[in-house]
Amino acid sequence: MSKYISASGVILFCIIPLRFLIEWAPLLGLPYISSFCVIVQYLAMLTCFFKLSSSKDSLKFPKLTKWAIGIFVLYTMYLIYDIVLFPKMLRIDMLHVPETNTSLYQNIISFCLIFLMVNLINKKVNYTRWAKVSCIFLTFMLIIYILKVDLSYYALTNIINKATGESVYSLNEMGMFDGLRLGWFCGITYVCNLFLKNKWAVNPILCKGLFWFITVLSIGICMATIQRGPILFIISTTLFYYYAKGYISHRNFGWIVFVILIFIIFSDSIIDFFYIIAPDLMGRFGDIMESGSGRYGSDDSAFSMAFKEFLMNPIWGHYFRFTTAKGYFYGLYPHNILLESLMTMGLVGSIPFFYILYRCVKNAYYAIKEDAPIAVIGLIFIYIFSTLMTSSTMVLQGNFWIPLVLISSYIKKNRL
Numbered sequence: 065m066s067k068y069i070s071a072s073g074v075i076l077f078c079i080i081p082l083r084f085l086i087e088w089a090p091l092l093g094l095p096y097i098s099s100f101c102v103i104v105q106y107l108a109m110l111t112c113f114f115k116l117s118s119s120k121d122s123l124k125f126p127k128l129t130k131w132a133i134g135i136f137v138l139y140t141m142y143l144i145y146d147i148v149l150f151p152k153m154l155r156i157d158m159l160h161v162p163e164t165n166t167s168l169y170q171n172i173i174s175f176c177l178i179f180l181m182v183n184l185i186n187k188k189v190n191y192t193r194w195a196k197v198s199c200i201f202l203t204f205m206l207i208i209y210i211l212k213v214d215l216s217y218y219a220l221t222n223i224i225n226k227a228t229g230e231s232v233y234s235l236n237e238m239g240m241f242d243g244l245r246l247g248w249f250c251g252i253t254y255v256c257n258l259f260l261k262n263k264w265a266v267n268p269i270l271c272k273g274l275f276w277f278i279t280v281l282s283i284g285i286c287m288a289t290i291q292r293g294p295i296l297f298i299i300s301t302t303l304f305y306y307y308a309k310g311y312i313s314h315r316n317f318g319w320i321v322f323v324i325l326i327f328i329i330f331s332d333s334i335i336d337f338f339y340i341i342a343p344d345l346m347g348r349f350g351d352i353m354e355s356g357s358g359r360y361g362s363d364d365s366a367f368s369m370a371f372k373e374f375l376m377n378p379i380w381g382h383y384f385r386f387t388t389a390k391g392y393f394y395g396l397y398p399h400n401i402l403l404e405s406l407m408t409m410g411l412v413g414s415i416p417f418f419y420i421l422y423r424c425v426k427n428a429y430y431a432i433k434e435d436a437p438i439a440v441i442g443l444i445f446i447y448i449f450s451t452l453m454t455s456s457t458m459v460l461q462g463n464f465w466i467p468l469v470l471i472s473s474y475i476k477k478n479r480l
Contacts, residue, residue, distance in 0.1 A: 132472040157395035191437035199256040247294030250286035259440040297450040308432035370398030374406040381410035401452035430476040
């Protein structure tokens with residue numbers, strides 16, 4: 065029993081639910097819970113490490129997993145070179161970088177320990193049970209958060225103000241901070257729930273009831289955060305899931321065309337409806353169409369500057385942050401994992417990295433198609449990978465690297 069708890073504790077505490085509690089414990093009125101969760105996390109890792117040392121086959125990884133761990137090691141070597149040994153700017157000017165070397169090394173070591181436990185985790189963890197615990201935990205955290213910031217008042221006030229022609233409020237004005245992170249957690253909750261679509265309970269009514277309750281709750285809060293990314297990536301992950309399941313194919317072409325036609329015919333009414341319930345969110349989607357949201361569309365956009373940084377040393381990589389940009393973009397990342405890789409590692413590191421990403425996407429596809437328990441990790445990987453295509457950074461992004469390594473270990477059935 066203790067072996068099961070320790071192994072499941074690593075994945076349960078290190079990937080998703082714990083991060084929510086640690087980051088928002090002060091807001092939720094739990095000032096000491098962060099320290100407690102960190103202690104529990106490392107105790108679980110330490111227990112698994114001792115179990116790992118006594119197992120003979122625990123380090124016999126599939127070839128793709130070895131490549132995934134190897135690319136992480138290579139990437140961290142670039143980080144140490146750029147941040148510690150030969151920095152091109154002050155650390156305070158680098159966005160989303162550990163504040164101290166101790167924090168940097170601590171994160172690297174903890175990730176490597178988890179990677180070494182991949183076989184142990186896959187052997188001992190019941191992924192379906194883990195998904196249920198994670199989803200229930202995150203759902204309760206979202207409900208507590210709603211009550212804390214009075215999100216219902218925010219939504220009702222904005223609907224009334226929109227109907228009467230008055231100005232609507234932003235999340236920060238209503239007391240809700242960091243809408244991007246909240247939207248991200250809503251997306252993770254949704255993804256775990258999507259995996260559990262027909263697995264919540266034996267009773268079909270209870271199963272569907274739980275699924276739709278969590279779906280509506282997570283999407284509703286996600287829309288209220290006025291963050292475009294989480295909504296887009298919920299949609300893309302859902303499409304990926306149904307494509308892997310075979311629902312989106314030439315056999316369903318008629319239904320797909322029918323849905324598209326309905327959307328086109330009633331597009332004005334649909335858009336107006338979303339403008340009423342989420343005016344700020346729809347306004348931000350409009351910004352993408354008009355200006356590219358600063359990521360593309362001009363020579364001063366993030367994507368253009370990232371490509372310029374890459375061309376400064378296309379073979380070995382130039383730097384992991386913008387060094388030639390001025391003002392806001394100085395020290396920033398390109399908001400695209402592929403461009404960030406090219407900037408940082410050049411073609412030498414990026415070509416194998418892109419190949420690993422491609423293979424892991426295929427692994428996620430087959431895991432979902434075959435309804436394997438690890439499919440929940442595949443869905444999380446697809447969601448986070450999609451997120452990193454237009455947002456955030458892969459610097460010590462455990463929510464990306466850990467699912468990447470885990471899903472790399474999956475072997476589809478016809479290859480066993």
